[in-house]
Amino acid sequence: MFTQVKYYQPYNSPHDPCPPIRVKSYQTPPQLYIGFQPQNLQQFSPKQALYCGTLWPAFYSPYPNPDGSDDK
Amino acid sequence: MWYYEKKLQYPVRVSSCNPQLAKYLIEQYGGADGELSAALRYLNQRYTIPDKVVGLLTDIGTEEFAHLEMIATMVYKLTKDATPEQMKAAGLGAHYANHEHALYYENAAGSAWTATYIAAKGDPIADLYEDIAAEEKARATYQWIINLSDDPDLNDGLKYLREREIIHSQRFREAVEILKEERDRKIFF
Numbered sequence: 001m002f003t004q005v006k007y008y009q010p011y012n013s014p015h016d017p018c019p020p021i022r023v024k025s026y027q028t029p030p031q032l033y034i035g036f037q038p039q040n041l042q043q044f045s046p047k048q049a050l051y052c053g054t055l056w057p058a059f060y061s062p063y064p065n066p067d068g069s070d071d072k
Numbered sequence: 073m074w075y076y077e078k079k080l081q082y083p084v085r086v087s088s089c090n091p092q093l094a095k096y097l098i099e100q101y102g103g104a105d106g107e108l109s110a111a112l113r114y115l116n117q118r119y120t121i122p123d124k125v126v127g128l129l130t131d132i133g134t135e136e137f138a139h140l141e142m143i144a145t146m147v148y149k150l151t152k153d154a155t156p157e158q159m160k161a162a163g164l165g166a167h168y169a170n171h172e173h174a175l176y177y178e179n180a181a182g183s184a185w186t187a188t189y190i191a192a193k194g195d196p197i198a199d200l201y202e203d204i205a206a207e208e209k210a211r212a213t214y215q216w217i218i219n220l221s222d223d224p225d226l227n228d229g230l231k232y233l234r235e236r237e238i239i240h241s242q243r244f245r246e247a248v249e250i251l252k253e254e255r256d257r258k259i260f261f
Contacts, residue, residue: 002254003254006122006251006252006254008122008123008124009123010122010123011123024122026122026195026196026197026251027195027197028197028251028252029197032197032248032252033252
């Protein structure tokens with residue numbers, strides 16, 4: 001399943017001065033995956049499109065992720 | 073840390089005394105898309121990139137220093153025995169006034185290298201796209217220098233360096249694919 005956030009676990013040394021952040025996240029927004037836009041994609045309502053910044057849900061990339069999955 | 077091998081990555085041969093070519097080649101030494109910018113860009117970005125691609129940035133950044141050394145050798149050979157008159161005729165009079173025959177990190181127009189040539193955004197996708205673009209720009213610069221050059225021995229080295237830009241671009245594109253893959257998913261928050 002496609003997600004717009006990925007995670008990795010950076011190396012932490014026992015000698016690091018600050019408390020370690022064990023999991024870090026980065027964004028992988030939808031335009032990385034789509035290539036040339038296919039025809040007849042599903043569309044938002046005009047009002048919703050204005051709010052989202054795009055007519056197509058396939059390209060919508062909320063930030064921060066509403067489910068909090070990209071919280072540090 | 074690094075180990076140093078006292079030899080060039082690919083042999084550098086220069087067939088004619090041509091300081092004017094050195095003026096063009098210096099673009100790959102201290103220009104925005106040159107080898108110094110490339111090496112410093114990758115070796116700086118690698119600290120804040122996901123672990124899976126740190127090694128790639130280390131390896132390519134290191135190879136860029138090997139390329140820098142080849143360009144330095146080419147520039148040195150092209151200018152080391154040039155008279156002040158020849159330097160002036162090659163458009164290197166201002167360089168001679170400031171540096172004599174010393175090399176300097178500057179572009180073909182004589183502007184000194186600046187850290188603003190390199191980027192580090194901290195976002196892994198943004199940084200890798202930057203790196204891909206930098207490789208393509210370096211490849212194009214090699215093409216334009218080859219077009220300006222009539223030295224077949226020198227061009228042999230430049231064609232090798234152009235091919236390395238292509239391979240580096242390919243590896244950075246593969247790194248993007250690795251980062252796009254779904255793995256190490258956070259199970260709970």
